[in-house]
Amino acid sequence: MKTLTELKFDNRFARLGDVFSTEVMPQPLEAPRLVVASEAAMSLLDLDPAVAEEPLFAELFSGHKLWSTAEPRAMVYSGHQFGSYNPRLGDGRGLLLGEVINDAGEQWDLHLKGAGKTPYSRMGDGRAVLRSSIREFLASEHLHALGIPSSRALCVTGSSTPVYRERPEHGAMLLRLAKSHVRFGHFEYFYYTKQHDELKQLLDHVVECHFAECFEHPEPYHSFFREVLERTAELVAHWQAYGFCHGVMNTDNMSILGITFDFGPYAFLDDFDARFICNHSDDAGRYSYENQVPIAHWNLAALAQALTPFVAVEQLREAMNLFLPIYEAAWLDLMRRRLGFRTAEDDDKALVQGLLQLMQDSAIDYTNFFRELGSNAPEQALARLRNDFIDIKAFDAWAATYRQRTEREGDDQAERQTRMHAVNPKFILRNYLAQQVIEAAEAGDYGPVREFHAVLSRPFDEQPGMERYAERPPEWGKHLEISCSS
Ligand code: AMP
Numbered sequence: 043m044k045t046l047t048e049l050k051f052d053n054r055f056a057r058l059g060d061v062f063s064t065e066v067m068p069q070p071l072e073a074p075r076l077v078v079a080s081e082a083a084m085s086l087l088d089l090d091p092a093v094a095e096e097p098l099f100a101e102l103f104s105g106h107k108l109w110s111t112a113e114p115r116a117m118v119y120s121g122h123q124f125g126s127y128n129p130r131l132g133d134g135r136g137l138l139l140g141e142v143i144n145d146a147g148e149q150w151d152l153h154l155k156g157a158g159k160t161p162y163s164r165m166g167d168g169r170a171v172l173r174s175s176i177r178e179f180l181a182s183e184h185l186h187a188l189g190i191p192s193s194r195a196l197c198v199t200g201s202s203t204p205v206y207r208e209r210p211e212h213g214a215m216l217l218r219l220a221k222s223h224v225r226f227g228h229f230e231y232f233y234y235t236k237q238h239d240e241l242k243q244l245l246d247h248v249v250e251c252h253f254a255e256c257f258e259h260p261e262p263y264h265s266f267f268r269e270v271l272e273r274t275a276e277l278v279a280h281w282q283a284y285g286f287c288h289g290v291m292n293t294d295n296m297s298i299l300g301i302t303f304d305f306g307p308y309a310f311l312d313d314f315d316a317r318f319i320c321n322h323s324d325d326a327g328r329y330s331y332e333n334q335v336p337i338a339h340w341n342l343a344a345l346a347q348a349l350t351p352f353v354a355v356e357q358l359r360e361a362m363n364l365f366l367p368i369y370e371a372a373w374l375d376l377m378r379r380r381l382g383f384r385t386a387e388d389d390d391k392a393l394v395q396g397l398l399q400l401m402q403d404s405a406i407d408y409t410n411f412f413r414e415l416g417s418n419a420p421e422q423a424l425a426r427l428r429n430d431f432i433d434i435k436a437f438d439a440w441a442a443t444y445r446q447r448t449e450r451e452g453d454d455q456a457e458r459q460t461r462m463h464a465v466n467p468k469f470i471l472r473n474y475l476a477q478q479v480i481e482a483a484e485a486g487d488y489g490p491v492r493e494f495h496a497v498l499s500r501p502f503d504e505q506p507g508m509e510r511y512a513e514r515p516p517e518w519g520k521h522l523e524i525s526c527s528s
């Protein structure tokens with residue numbers, strides 16, 4: 043276990059030089075205080091959980107103090123936003139503080155979001171508000187606990203610094219951890235500015251640090267693209283299987299590591315709705331739940347374009363054609379498990395699609411359905427669940443097929459329940475619950491956000507006494523407009 047001052051930095055990205063990032067010092071927040079910290083994320087840096095209580099913790103994560111070996115830098119990137127190319131984005135309010143190597147030899151980027159203006163701030167103030175910082179914190183750690191690849195969050199620090207959005211709010215900072223902060227948009231920036239030597243330097247850096255096995259292939263860059271494509275397809279399969287809507291799948295928000303990255307107006311589905319749009323500024327529904335699959339493919343094409351100086355178009359095209367099959371296989375595998383199947387049968391896809399259509403038609407709670415399905419033997423579980431469906435005849439037909447399919451699995455209910463509960467969360471990050479803990483935190487009470495975070499860190503456990511966090515939203519909580527401003 044380490045103290046805060048014992049963290050060791052080795053800043054490889056900073057060493058790439060000023061073409062890739064600019065040195066910027068964090069601008070401190072007034073009267074910093076710790077809102078919430080993740081012990082699980084602290085353990086990635088070997089930090090003793092007790093250090094979160096030290097004043098130094100809030101000072102380091104609010105821009106007041108800095109390790110002498112940290113080298114805060116704003117990265118440059120560009121990207122396609124809602125389909126249009128924006129030639130210059132970059133870290134407008136977040137700084138890569140540096141890279142820490144833990145005792146296991148893993149390297150973690152420390153990125154402080156909300157740290158003030160940078161050369162890439164454009165019209166922005168360089169700040170983040172408490173509301174959006176809490177939302178990113180909760181989602182990062184919850185996705186990880188669900189087994190969905192994500193950037194991580196160490197802590198949120200609140201302050202009295204005023205920040206103006208649709209209303210006056212308080213400034214906050216989030217300390218994000220990820221093995222890399224390189225996005226698809228980094229590659230697009232060097233490609234579209236025709237800096238091909240630098241593009242190659244970036245490519246070599248990313249492959250060396252994060253995809254070293256690709257160097258064993260005769261064509262390492264081709265193999266790298268295939269790997270990014272595979273990870274991205276598998277990531278989106280997880281999002282779809284668990285009802286996670288990212289909301290702003292611009293290419294600058296796509297991690298090169300295939301992890302969930304840059305949280306905005308995200309949502310988990312409450313009632314199943316394939317056309318659900320969580321971002322209320324997304325009028326056309328470009329980033330609706332069901333569009334996440336074709337959009338991930340589109341984004342990979344944008345990355346492929348940026349790699350054309352180094353990988354043959356034919357090879358890129360071939361890899362692109364693998365996206366849908368990889369996605370489908372990963373998604374179907376997850377859905378089979380959610381239904382309690384250990385084996386694969388040809389008709390499983392139709393069975394899953396049939397269920398989703400029924401859920402859509404009857405506005406069924408996407409999380410609770412699967413949890414309840416595993417809680418009792420199929421016959422009893424289905425008898426209970428059928429009351430929630432409007433077209434009972436259609437549900438009964440589906441249920442009969444499901445029961446027969448389950449019988450062919452041939453296991454007992456205890457085993458089935460253990461298996462299903464391990465993949466079907468009891469607790470999911472529902473926006474109406476996030477809203478409640480945010481309002482408490484804005485009023486200075488951090489108890490609720492800490493409790494909610496603790497619940498969401500063990501989403502598959504029963505957690506007696508915490509049942510209220512598993513409830514479907516009340517009417518007011520169903521159609522919350524989550525502001526995109528952050
Ligand atoms: P996002 O929508 O958070 O992914 O951000 C898109 C771009 O806008 C990135 O370049 C951000 O760094 C930048 N940005 C977002 N909010 C702010 C802000 N308040 N101040 C400065 N830049 C910002």
Ligand code: MG
Pocket residue numbers: 294295304
């Ligand atoms: Mg972003």
